[in-house]
Amino acid sequence: MKVLKFGGTSVGSAENIKTLLSIVAKEKLQSNPVVVLSAMSGVTNLLTDMAESAERGEDYDTSLKEIEAKHFAVIRSLLPAAAQNPVFTRLKIFFNELEDLLQAVTNLRELSLQTKDQILSYGERCSSFMIAHIASQQFEEALYVNGSELIKTDSNFGQARVDTELTEILINDFYQANKGKVLFVTGFIASNAAGRVTTLGRGGSDYTAAVWGSALNAEEIEIWTDVNGMMTADPRIVKKAFSLPELSYTEAMELSYFGAKVIYPPTMIPAFMKKIPIVIKNTFEPDFAGTYIKSDVKASRLPIKGISSIDHISIINLTGSGMVGKAGFSGRLFSLLSREQINVVLITQSSSEHSITFAVKPTDAGQAIALIKKEFELELDANKLALPEVENNLAVLAIVGENMKRTPGMSGRLFNALGRNGINVRAIAQGSSEYNISVIISAADLSKAVNAVHDAFFTDLKRTLNIFCLGTGNIGKTLFKQLREQMPFLSANNDLQVKVAGISNTRKMIFSAEGLSLEDWESNLNTNGEQADLAGFVERMKALNLPNCVFVDNTAAETPIEFYQGIFESSISVVTCNKKGNSADFAQYKSFKDTARKFGVDFYYETNVGAGLPIIRTLRELMMSGDKVACIEAILSGTISYIFNNFKGDAGFYETVKEAQELGYTEPDPRDDLNGKDFMRKMLILARDAGYPLEAIDVKIDNILPEACLNATSVEDFYSELQKNAAYFEDLKTRAANDKKVLRYIGKLENGNVEISLQMVDDSHPFYMLSGSDNIISFTTDRYHARPLVVKGPGAGAEVTAAGVFADIINVGSLS
Numbered sequence: 001m002k003v004l005k006f007g008g009t010s011v012g013s014a015e016n017i018k019t020l021l022s023i024v025a026k027e028k029l030q031s032n033p034v035v036v037l038s039a040m041s042g043v044t045n046l047l048t049d050m051a052e053s054a055e056r057g058e059d060y061d062t063s064l065k066e067i068e069a070k071h072f073a074v075i076r077s078l079l080p081a082a083a084q085n086p087v088f089t090r091l092k093i094f095f096n097e098l099e100d101l102l103q104a105v106t107n108l109r110e111l112s113l114q115t116k117d118q119i120l121s122y123g124e125r126c127s128s129f130m131i132a133h134i135a136s137q138q139f140e141e142a143l144y145v146n147g148s149e150l151i152k153t154d155s156n157f158g159q160a161r162v163d164t165e166l167t168e169i170l171i172n173d174f175y176q177a178n179k180g181k182v183l184f185v186t187g188f189i190a191s192n193a194a195g196r197v198t199t200l201g202r203g204g205s206d207y208t209a210a211v212w213g214s215a216l217n218a219e220e221i222e223i224w225t226d227v228n229g230m231m232t233a234d235p236r237i238v239k240k241a242f243s244l245p246e247l248s249y250t251e252a253m254e255l256s257y258f259g260a261k262v263i264y265p266p267t268m269i270p271a272f273m274k275k276i277p278i279v280i281k282n283t284f285e286p287d288f289a290g291t292y293i294k295s296d297v298k299a300s301r302l303p304i305k306g307i308s309s310i311d312h313i314s315i316i317n318l319t320g321s322g323m324v325g326k327a328g329f330s331g332r333l334f335s336l337l338s339r340e341q342i343n344v345v346l347i348t349q350s351s352s353e354h355s356i357t358f359a360v361k362p363t364d365a366g367q368a369i370a371l372i373k374k375e376f377e378l379e380l381d382a383n384k385l386a387l388p389e390v391e392n393n394l395a396v397l398a399i400v401g402e403n404m405k406r407t408p409g410m411s412g413r414l415f416n417a418l419g420r421n422g423i424n425v426r427a428i429a430q431g432s433s434e435y436n437i438s439v440i441i442s443a444a445d446l447s448k449a450v451n452a453v454h455d456a457f458f459t460d461l462k463r464t465l466n467i468f469c470l471g472t473g474n475i476g477k478t479l480f481k482q483l484r485e486q487m488p489f490l491s492a493n494n495d496l497q498v499k500v501a502g503i504s505n506t507r508k509m510i511f512s513a514e515g516l517s518l519e520d521w522e523s524n525l526n527t528n529g530e531q532a533d534l535a536g537f538v539e540r541m542k543a544l545n546l547p548n549c550v551f552v553d554n555t556a557a558e559t560p561i562e563f564y565q566g567i568f569e570s571s572i573s574v575v576t577c578n579k580k581g582n583s584a585d586f587a588q589y590k591s592f593k594d595t596a597r598k599f600g601v602d603f604y605y606e607t608n609v610g611a612g613l614p615i616i617r618t619l620r621e622l623m624m625s626g627d628k629v630a631c632i633e634a635i636l637s638g639t640i641s642y643i644f645n646n647f648k649g650d651a652g653f654y655e656t657v658k659e660a661q662e663l664g665y666t667e668p669d670p671r672d673d674l675n676g677k678d679f680m681r682k683m684l685i686l687a688r689d690a691g692y693p694l695e696a697i698d699v700k701i702d703n704i705l706p707e708a709c710l711n712a713t714s715v716e717d718f719y720s721e722l723q724k725n726a727a728y729f730e731d732l733k734t735r736a737a738n739d740k741k742v743l744r745y746i747g748k749l750e751n752g753n754v755e756i757s758l759q760m761v762d763d764s765h766p767f768y769m770l771s772g773s774d775n776i777i778s779f780t781t782d783r784y785h786a787r788p789l790v791v792k793g794p795g796a797g798a799e800v801t802a803a804g805v806f807a808d809i810i811n812v813g814s815l816s
């Protein structure tokens, strides 16, 4: 036989009770179950409030009416009129008794724990009596059982301890005497030797189920609740949390100890002792297998089973020489706290024994300090102990699982995930069982931490990157299009999810921690966006504190650069196609790199040179593997490459530049391409990445433009100057053609010198054969000295650039 326990929500409404009875009916086909019931949801809280109101002499009538109405509504809806009366009558008797009790409390202005237990017992008695009667419509054998008479406890009201031996005899006798019946038993309540009602404390109904299951050697104890079993993490924090099919008793205890509210660990002990499996099932999804908690769990491939957390915790630090080598110091400390019922969540002690840190609920911290001051008065006076210090606004995160014991690297993975996300760890504790590693962190970081750790351990699941994108122009727009198109593939094949958590251009900005839809981002931004404000955008990104966060700069502006440093310092990675950051002062370039490294985040800027072509990456890999760059020769202006490849025959110079702009090759300001500045930035970045600490003025630039074009003060002006100087460009074209040569704008880095020059090259030159917006770069290095390493291909355009930004984004965090 099985014991089935239904919690408050499962008995909380007529609809739910119907579902409950259908579950019982199904079970009955196998064998008659024992059904343990909680009070209807909310009723225990109401009873507590009423008892406390009565003690203060305040009104409790409204709540009493509410409880009555809740039960009566169920009776009316689930019982035929003819069958209602006996239930109403009995419940009315209950409510009268309850009212008498409350009146007595009011008169005395005193609420003893004993009286409170008596008051609370009506919650379970009403629900169980009512449900047993409703059930008897369906199966005659339904029997209401006031379980308080069968579970015998001491007189520790509010949290009574069970007399197991006597209780088992009473339950067995009762069960034998009522064989063939379906018992509907009140959870939570018991009685002492004198027959006074006691309660079993937190999770009491689960405990009732475990006591019955253990007494009757049940094949299984099913805890029916409103969630799909125990999950890998709190699903309200981690959207990707999933149900665990199996857990050992120890794992379940560790997981529920910190937070997972599904069951309360001590309630499992009777089942644990007799190795009776406990199954957590969902009343509202009865076909879902739920979570099996048992002793012989199958080997699991999951490195950990779950992450549990407590969101509000305080720690108390005790330091002083008085502790060193003093046997019994911590004994005194912790027995003091336990005597006063202060629950210590976690303890760490430094090996020097110079300090002890322990965590308690914030509401207990004040009392703990007062107790310590009193107990250790002598030590404090003699300065052998410093005054205890409290730190508030902290949280505990714990990873749990028996596999940790066998798998090295688990704590490494935990701390790496925390470190990469800039989460400072205040204290650490690992149980000697190795089933649990707990860390104390700031409460503000908890959600980010649990998500990051969940991602780090459940790698079978999708890693999530949260990106904040600045710039919705040519590149930004195309990136969103590519992300939208590629999302399903990424999800399916790369275990990766990219969420756009923020977008801004110069006019508007918009955020969503859940991720913005890329179907309608533009209209959403325009209609729902708030006024753009770069500092505000960055602040909000930091405040949202999302895990695996990336700032993506798709602008050509200088202002965003000022924020990079602070962004790195907030442990946020940066991906940028904007070259202005890396090509400003060398000191700043260096600081970006150092800070990113220091904070364990990534700084990727592949598209700074050659758009999506793998140039930065290639150079980095050469350098990291110990190669030395002797010479770099390159064509790195996609715009000028396009112009020289198409400024042929009848084509005019001005028209060709226009075409390049329309094709999305130019900078937002095309003068930056034609005056060589954009090319200069690229050469400078390459030189720096190759190890040369150069500044912009160190790059010699050969101009391809006549003076008047260079001096144009607006883009419009610039274009009109290009038209006016058509002859100048025609002359260049003719001279090259006459010599069977082509025009090439070539950058060269050699011995730490960088120059960019306009050249006419013939077909023997490796850069002769180019088309479209092609870039070409040749690296001559120690290892590639006879023949250079060459990268060639389209080096400008929205698609190839956005693709490069995309690749940088998905590389964030993937190398560790």
Ligand SMILES: NC(=O)C1=CN([C@@H]2O[C@H](COP(=O)(O)OP(=O)(O)OC[C@H]3O[C@@H](n4cnc5c(N)ncnc54)[C@H](O)[C@@H]3O)[C@@H](O)[C@H]2O)C=CC1
Residues within 6 Å of the ligand: 470, 471, 472, 473, 474, 475, 476, 504, 505, 506, 507, 532, 534, 554, 555, 556, 557, 559, 560, 577, 578, 579, 607, 608, 611, 638, 664, 665, 666, 667, 668, 795, 796, 797, 798, 801
């Ligand atoms: N076009 C290409 O082939 C390549 C372009 N790039 C780089 O891509 C970047 C973007 O280029 P495009 O998309 O063509 O430029 P764009 O002018 O089309 O778009 C720039 C976007 O940035 C936004 N923006 C500018 N300043 C801002 C600020 N302070 N705050 C918020 N938003 C701001 C603008 O509102 C606009 O949405 C440039 O840095 C360019 O050098 C890099 C490699 C290749």
Ligand SMILES: N[C@@H](CC=O)C(=O)O
Residues within 6 Å of the ligand: 607, 608, 609, 610, 611, 636, 637, 638, 639, 640, 665, 666, 667, 673, 678, 795, 796, 797
């Ligand atoms: N405007 C640039 C685009 C790439 O950085 C170019 O023309 O090369």
Ligand code: NA
Residues within 6 Å of the ligand: 606, 607, 608, 609, 610, 611, 612, 613, 614, 615, 616, 804
């Ligand atoms: Na590149």
